[in-house]
Amino acid sequence: MLTIHHTPRSRSHRVVWQCEEMGVPYRTLPVAFPLTDEYRALNPAGGVPFLEDDNGVAINESVAMMLYIAQKYGPTPLLPAPSDPLLARVLQFSVYGEATVGMWINTIMISRFFAPDEAKDNWSVGAAKGRVEHAIDYVSANLGEQEFLAGDALTLADISTSYALGIWSGFLEGALPDNLTAYQARMKARPAFQRAIAVK
Numbered sequence: 001m002l003t004i005h006h007t008p009r010s011r012s013h014r015v016v017w018q019c020e021e022m023g024v025p026y027r028t029l030p031v032a033f034p035l036t037d038e039y040r041a042l043n044p045a046g047g048v049p050f051l052e053d054d055n056g057v058a059i060n061e062s063v064a065m066m067l068y069i070a071q072k073y074g075p076t077p078l079l080p081a082p083s084d085p086l087l088a089r090v091l092q093f094s095v096y097g098e099a100t101v102g103m104w105i106n107t108i109m110i111s112r113f114f115a116p117d118e119a120k121d122n123w124s125v126g127a128a129k130g131r132v133e134h135a136i137d138y139v140s141a142n143l144g145e146q147e148f149l150a151g152d153a154l155t156l157a158d159i160s161t162s163y164a165l166g167i168w169s170g171f172l173e174g175a176l177p178d179n180l181t182a183y184q185a186r187m188k189a190r191p192a193f194q195r196a197i198a199v200k
Contacts, residue, residue: 002026005050011062012049020192089150097160
């Protein structure tokens with residue numbers, strides 16, 4: 001069975017949400033901060049989430065976990081088949097949600113919560129905010145009036161990107177275009193999302 005080392009509202013939410021959507025059995029183990037020596041020994045990269053599975057599988061990147069689960073425990077509509085033209089778009093936005101939106105959000109989060117007061121609004125933070133805003137405009141333009149980012153059903157692209165948008169509009173109180181505000185409301189209304197957000 002999958003073991004997800006989990007902190008509520010962290011990137012492990014993506015993985016728990018996906019398991020709930022797919023009906024894949026899993027268990028969670030809570031991770032507290034500061035990280036313990038025991039956890040650092042298990043996951044030397046540090047951070048959350050950390051995924052374990054049978055046969056020594058160990059993964060510490062949330063999008064890699066999502067792809068692994070979809071492929072091992074699929075097939076699933078969350079990840080189109082290799083022959084489906086939608087696969088490219090799903091992969092694009094699954095990675096974009098973390099490697100672009102999430103990466104720049106990290107800079108802002110670290111400054112907001114850990115930097116001394118005089119360094120909270122430094123040049124890097126201003127540049128990161130600009131990059132996040134540009135990335136959000138890109139997502140907004142690609143979503144348009146569609147319900148989902150890729151095709152007519154939820155995919156990994158939505159789980160990954162919606163999580164990043166939630167950090168921006170929640171923890172950081174950033175603005176979203178109207179279509180992304182409505183999109184986020186749809187994502188949060190999903191029963192699997194609600195079950196995942198309740199996991200402690």
